[in-house]
Amino acid sequence: MDRNSIIEILKSNNLKTTPKRIEILSIFFESNFPLCAEDIFFILNTRKCDINLATIYRILLTFSQNKIIQVSSIIGRKAYYTLTSSNHSHYFICLKCNNKSPIDTCYINQIESKLEKYNRKVISHHFEVYGICENCGGLDDEKKDN
Numbered sequence: 008m009d010r011n012s013i014i015e016i017l018k019s020n021n022l023k024t025t026p027k028r029i030e031i032l033s034i035f036f037e038s039n040f041p042l043c044a045e046d047i048f049f050i051l052n053t054r055k056c057d058i059n060l061a062t063i064y065r066i067l068l069t070f071s072q073n074k075i076i077q078v079s080s081i082i083g084r085k086a087y088y089t090l091t092s093s094n095h096s097h098y099f100i101c102l103k104c105n106n107k108s109p110i111d112t113c114y115i116n117q118i119e120s121k122l123e124k125y126n127r128k129v130i131s132h133h134f135e136v137y138g139i140c141e142n143c144g145g146l147d148d149e150k151k152d153n
């Protein structure tokens with residue numbers, strides 16, 4: 008993604024095109040995997056870009072409020088973000104073979120609208136289901152082990 012296209016994305020979201028925002032958004036376009044604030048801090052430091060973690064957190068929040076990026080996973084207390092893909096999906100993850108299969112429905116929107124009744128602004132959500140897939144025995148898994 009070239010610099011001008013990045014500037015266009017910011018403009019189309021009515022965001023000011025500051026050099027730091029441009030830099031951080033371009034990192035997301037360069038990356039093939041989810042990034043946390045510390046990852047971005049590290050990358051920017053290697054590029055000799057002077058920025059502090061608090062600024063990165065603020066920019067990530069702005070981007071996610073504008074749905075440019077979304078939380079893809081939470082590991083420990085760190086949120087990992089990816090660019091928002093047009094198809095919002097959740098996954099069923101098999102604990103035996105690690106296969107990830109998409110769940111086509113999202114029921115979380117109902118919870119989100121409930122929370123908003125209490126004046127809680129929802130920015131994104133993360134939801135995954137763990138279990139044993141049909142190829143690994145599925146519902147019959149326990150019987151198989153005994």
Ligand SMILES: [Zn+2]
Pocket residue numbers: 101102103104105106139140141142143
């Ligand atoms: Zn499996």
Ligand SMILES: [Zn+2]
Pocket residue numbers: 095096097113114115116132134
């Ligand atoms: Zn969802």
